[in-house]
Amino acid sequence: MQNQNMSDIIEAYIKKILTSEEQVEIRRNEMAVRFNCVPSQINYVINTRFTEQHGYLVESKRGGGGYIRIMKVKFLDEAEFIDEMVRMVGDHICERDAYVIVQNLYNKKVISKREGNLILSVMDKQWLQTFGTDEDVVRAQLLTKLLKSLRYEV
The missing domain is CATH 3.30.56.130 (Transcriptional regulator CtsR, winged HTH domain)
Incomplete structure (x- = not known):
């Protein structure tokens, strides 16, 4: 006790x-x-x-x-939507599907155009291949981390 x-x-x-x-x-x-x-x-x-x-x-x-x-931290109203995006990413995601998720975030006004372009720049196939591991897995890990950081406002 x-x-x-x-x-x-x-x-x-x-x-x-x-x-x-x-x-x-x-x-x-x-x-x-x-x-x-x-x-x-x-x-x-x-x-x-x-x-x-x-x-x-x-x-x-x-x-x-x-x-x-x-x-x-203050959770944003879009937290449920972002959680759904995280579930969609899963353990691996191709560049095209990552683009769709980022586009959805932009369309829902969760991120700005500039933020979307920044996210897409680190999702790029050629850049991720430089790590020598499965690019879809690395992309999923990066995107998941980015999405989770969007859930709240510090």
């Missing part, structure tokens, strides 16, 4: 900071000292209570100057 209470306290502390700031940058070890707990407790709280589904984006950098950055 002690761990659950500690998790609630850590969560409340981070959320309190996020009420007045757009993001919070923490150091796991410093937080562990502050709350007199093990660093893995901080990881647990972040991994279970500050997820994308809860409306947060988490970035981390390892090493001596490492940090964990937590940002509150």
Whole structure:
């Protein structure tokens, strides 16, 4: 029960900071000292209570100057449409189908013409073939990452 209470306290502390700031940058070890707990407790709280589904984006950098950055995000109204596009991409997608998805995003005014052209530039068959792996798989991974980043506004 002690761990659950500690998790609630850590969560409340981070959320309190996020009420007045757009993001919070923490150091796991410093937080562990502050709350007199093990660093893995901080990881647990972040991994279970500050997820994308809860409306947060988490970035981390390892090493001596490492940090964990937590940002509150606002989901856009088009999130369901974008989720459907992600499902359509799947594990691999050809250049033509990727173009159709980008065109749909543009038609629905989710992205601008310039953003669409930028996305298409990294979906290009000739450019992706330079990686020496299955271009359709790489294209799907890139497009999925781009689509997921469109779901929210930081």
